[in-house]
Amino acid sequence: MTDLMNEGAKDFDANETRKMLSSAIGPSILEYIFLHGQMHIMDFGAGTGLIRSQVAPLVKKIVAVDISKAILSKLVSKPELHEKVKIAGI
Numbered sequence: 001m002t003d004l005m006n007e008g009a010k011d012f013d014a015n016e017t018r019k020m021l022s023s024a025i026g027p028s029i030l031e032y033i034f035l036h037g038q039m040h041i042m043d044f045g046a047g048t049g050l051i052r053s054q055v056a057p058l059v060k061k062i063v064a065v066d067i068s069k070a071i072l073s074k075l076v077s078k079p080e081l082h083e084k085v086k087i088a089g090i
């Protein structure tokens with residue numbers, strides 16, 4: 001299957017709209033969903049982890065699911081998430 005995010009993955013985190021949405025959505029998740037340090041959660045359509053970076057410090061493990069291998073490669077390149085995130089492609 002063609003990975004539609006092959007090119008898009010490179011600048012994914014630099015996109016201003018995405019940054020703005022992530023900085024708004026992250027705090028809303030934290031406001032409405034109770035998270036704790038023993039929790040295992042799944043992030044479906046994980047992207048490169050802009051929101052996850054805000055959620056990750058509060059939970060034990062995250063299974064990141066994404067259809068794009070390029071996006072998941074970018075995600076695993078983030079050292080701060082190595083201990084927390086398990087990758088699951090489709």
Ligand SMILES: C[S@@+](CC[C@H](N)C(=O)[O-])C[C@H]1O[C@@H](n2cnc3c(N)ncnc32)[C@H](O)[C@@H]1O
Pocket residue numbers: 005022044045046047048049050051052065066067068071090
């Ligand atoms: C707007 S981005 C997600 C942003 C991400 N949640 C974050 O925190 O930065 C949408 C993501 O969903 C993924 N996606 C799109 N369709 C999908 C599908 N059917 N199954 C899994 N992932 C999918 C895309 O590859 C893309 O990485």
